[in-house]
Amino acid sequence: MxxxxxxxxxxxxxxxxxxxxxxxxxxxxxxxxxxxxxxxxxxxxxxxxxxxxxVRKIGFPSEPEFAMGAVADAPVPILVRNEAAIRAAHVSQAAFDEVAAREIAELGRRRRLYVGERAxxxxxxxxxxxxxxxxxxxxxxxxxxxxxxxxxxxxxxxxxxxxxxxxxxxxxxxxxxxxxxxxxxxxxxxxxxxxxxxxxxxxxxxxxxxxxxxxxxxxxxxx
Structure with missing residues (x-):
């Protein structure tokens, strides 16, 4: 091999x-x-x-290992939603936004750690x-x-x-x-x-x- x-x-x-x-x-x-x-x-x-x-996975509130979306680092963070999974699990907009906010904050922390103020x-x-x-x-x-x-x-x-x-x-x-x-x-x-x-x-x-x-x-x- x-x-x-x-x-x-x-x-x-x-x-x-x-x-x-x-x-x-x-x-x-x-x-x-x-x-x-x-x-x-x-x-x-x-x-x-x-x-x-x-890129950070946006996990379900009750099962964080399973993704209901993802967020990618950009000047304005880009959210990708798995709409079918979100509807099936009855995840509210507020619940999605809460998890997304945590992951966006983590993206910011990692960017500061890795590249500082580099654009x-x-x-x-x-x-x-x-x-x-x-x-x-x-x-x-x-x-x-x-x-x-x-x-x-x-x-x-x-x-x-x-x-x-x-x-x-x-x-x-x-x-x-x-x-x-x-x-x-x-x-x-x-x-x-x-x-x-x-x-x-x-x-x-x-x-x-x-x-x-x-x-x-x-x-x-x-x-």
Missing amino acids: QRFHDRQDAGRRLAAALTSYAGSDALVLALPRGGVPVAAEIAASLGAELDLLL HAPIAGRTVILVDDGIATGATVRAALTALRRMKPARLVLAVPVGAPDMIAELRREVDDMVCLMTPSPFGAIGCFYDDFSQVGDETVVAALAWFGPPASRGGPQS
């Missing part, structure tokens, strides 16, 4: 499959925390800008490459894609090293381009396809972003 050594190895292999986007003013957006080391390798290879897309990278009219370290259930990625579409990118690309075949097939219909290097079946857990799938710490996210600023000031990782 093909495996990746670590997330950096996965990022380098993905970058080799994304060379057509080099020099295109593409924006590489990482889903933290696991997607950051993967995305940093891609951004460095393509000479692209790197930023984060922070959001512009998305409208650009090629955006969304990156994670793998896709299992697809819930977070689907919320991220929904949010990104509302920000009106010119082209939306999803790039992941490995994903569950059924999820990759579904998500392929939601993007303009997709690069997924492996879709093994049976799938199992994402970590099964890495030799080193150690947890990515906050400090790794902060350090990776420190290499990448606006295009005019970005140096990128040095070899």
Whole structure:
């Protein structure tokens, strides 16, 4: 079975499959925390800008592990509602808003932790490459894609090293381009396809972003 050594190895292999986007003013957006080391390798290879897309699940009040929506970080946070689930569970607007407010506050806390006062990278009219370290259930990625579409990118690309075949097939219909290097079946857990799938710490996210600023000031990782 093909495996990746670590997330950096996965990022380098993905970058080799994304060379057509080099020099295109593409924006590489990482889903933290696991997607950051993967995305940093891609951004460095393509000479692209790197930023984060922070997404939080909005769980049902009585069952927080099950999502009734999601919220994505943006200058004005973007809410994605699962209307069918909300109606079936008889969740009121007030109850939804209460949980959403908590998650929006958490998004703000994480953005301050990771990037401080750095402005959001512009998305409208650009090629955006969304990156994670793998896709299992697809819930977070689907919320991220929904949010990104509302920000009106010119082209939306999803790039992941490995994903569950059924999820990759579904998500392929939601993007303009997709690069997924492996879709093994049976799938199992994402970590099964890495030799080193150690947890990515906050400090790794902060350090990776420190290499990448606006295009005019970005140096990128040095070899």
